[in-house]
Amino acid sequence: xxxxxxxxxxxxxxxxxxxxxxxxxxxxxxxxxxxxxxxxxxxxxxxxxxxxxxxxxxxxxxxxxxxxxxxxxxxxxxxxxxxxxxxxxxxxxxxxxxxxxxxxxxxxxxxxxxxxxxxxxxxxxxxxxxxxxxxxxxxxxxxxxxxxxxxxxxxxxxxxxxxxxxxxxxxxxxxxxxxxxxxxxxxxxxxxxxxxxxxxxxxxxxxxxxxxx
Numbered sequence: 001x002x003x004x005x006x007x008x009x010x011x012x013x014x015x016x017x018x019x020x021x022x023x024x025x026x027x028x029x030x031x032x033x034x035x036x037x038x039x040x041x042x043x044x045x046x047x048x049x050x051x052x053x054x055x056x057x058x059x060x061x062x063x064x065x066x067x068x069x070x071x072x073x074x075x076x077x078x079x080x081x082x083x084x085x086x087x088x089x090x091x092x093x094x095x096x097x098x099x100x101x102x103x104x105x106x107x108x109x110x111x112x113x114x115x116x117x118x119x120x121x122x123x124x125x126x127x128x129x130x131x132x133x134x135x136x137x138x139x140x141x142x143x144x145x146x147x148x149x150x151x152x153x154x155x156x157x158x159x160x161x162x163x164x165x166x167x168x169x170x171x172x173x174x175x176x177x178x179x180x181x182x183x184x185x186x187x188x189x190x191x192x193x194x195x196x197x198x199x200x201x202x203x204x205x206x207x208x209x210x211x212x213x
Contacts, residue, residue, distance in 0.1 A: 004041075004048045010070055011036050011051060011059065018063055021088045023116055029058035034090070039108040039126050089148065091117040091129040097162075097170040107151035107164070107204030117146060126152040127209060130162065140188040141172065146212040153207040160208040161185070166201050172208065 015025040015036070022036035034040060036059075041049055060070055090109040092102055103109065109128050117129050132145040140160075141147060149162050159175045163185065173185035176194065183202065186194045 004050065007051060007056075008036075008038075008041055011056070014059060014063060014065065014070055021116060023088070023090065023114070025059055025063070026055075029055065029062040031055055031058060033114055034109050037090070037109065088116045088118050089127050089129050090114040091131060091146070097130055097164065103164070103204065107206050126150045141211060147172070147208050148210040149206040149208050151204055151206040153209065155205065155207055160188070161205050162208060163197065163205045164203040165197060166203050171195075175205075 011025070012022060015022045018025070020028070022038075023033045026035040027033050035055055036051065043049060056070070060067060092109070092114055097103075102114070108126070114128075127148050127150045129146050129148050132141045132143060132147065147162070155161065155175055155178060157175060157177065160172065161175045162170065162172050163183070164170045171185070173187060173195070175183065176186045177184040180199070182196050182198050183205065184194055184196050
């Protein structure tokens with residue numbers, strides 16, 4: 001019987017053998033760049049998601065590999081990964097993040113328009129990168145800084161977070177308080193007043209894990 005983790009591992013190994021990320025493999029096959037992302041392999045409720053036979057066939061055709069080599073390749077994936085495929089995460093300009101079509105309902109990357117950035121040592125499959133543009137996040141984050149965020153990390157008071165509202169506003173703030181009804185956010189810039197967002201008006205919130213300062 002084909003197991004869920006085995007079929008996804010075979011896709012990971014296929015990408016690694018060709019020295020590319022799973023996102024690059026999806027693009028090469030003419031698929032959505034996020035089709036093979038690890039965040040797509042389980043639903044928000046934890047249910048297993050499987051790749052379609054069509055997507056696998058397109059990936060094999062794009063890499064000129066047979067199903068036998070795809071399924072029967074032996075060897076250590078972690079070894080191939082470390083040699084050929086440095087850790088990469090999806091990258092999006094911060095200004096674009098407020099537009100529609102770049103995120104699913106859980107705050108994970110979706111749709112077209114994402115780039116990639118190499119980040120050795122940051123291999124959490126649920127992370128992605130946002131590039132700061134302009135001076136709106138001074139003094140903490142400057143134009144051109146890259147921040148790594150995760151929508152699955154547990155949130156605690158004092159965490160730096162990125163928040164997207166249902167109106168499309170995207171801001172980086174400090175989480176001061178979170179309740180069943182609302183979140184209270186304090187600004188990175190002390191000259192700006194705290195804001196309160198009702199949970200009904202909140203699209204998603206993601207914890208900032210790292211910045212390339």
